[in-house]
Amino acid sequence: MSEAPVRVGALPARWAEGESARFRVTLDGVVRDAFAVRWHGTVHAFVNSCRHQSLPLDFGDGHFFDDAFDAIVCCRHGARFAPGTGECVEGPCRGAFLTALALEERDGALWCTGRRASAPPDTRTDRAPR
Numbered sequence: 283m284s285e286a287p288v289r290v291g292a293l294p295a296r297w298a299e300g301e302s303a304r305f306r307v308t309l310d311g312v313v314r315d316a317f318a319v320r321w322h323g324t325v326h327a328f329v330n331s332c333r334h335q336s337l338p339l340d341f342g343d344g345h346f347f348d349d350a351f352d353a354i355v356c357c358r359h360g361a362r363f364a365p366g367t368g369e370c371v372e373g374p375c376r377g378a379f380l381t382a383l384a385l386e387e388r389d390g391a392l393w394c395t396g397r398r399a400s401a402p403p404d405t406r407t408d409r410a411p412r
């Protein structure tokens with residue numbers, strides 16, 4: 283299914299280091315909360331859902347990093363995710379990945395075009411048992 287691109291914000295060069303933006307994106311016909319963060323000069327975007335219990339990673343305030351600025355942190359149980367890949371490196375969903383989103387610069391802005399093609403396989407741990 284083709285999804286319409288969503289405007290995320292200004293071009294990455296205009297983002298301050300650590301700056302974030304929250305937005306919504308449609309994946310497989312489902313509207314999902316998402317976020318983008320600038321980390322080490324690159325803007326990365328993910329679905330805003332912890333792989334542990336599918337809760338948002340922030341408290342709705344766009345605060346995603348730990349104090350050391352080396353991990354995206356789930357505000358509820360403290361799972362830590364590598365900002366570049368979305369891999370959980372510490373916490374109850376260790377080894378699982380946030381759903382990475384593709385970003386594209388177009389018409390003087392940054393757009394999300396859907397799931398990142400090179401995203402790691404879906405290793406969700408939050409699915410209900412069948």
Ligand code: FES
Pocket residue numbers: 332333334335336337356357358359360361373374375
């Ligand atoms: S919901 Fe994030 S670690 Fe549990």
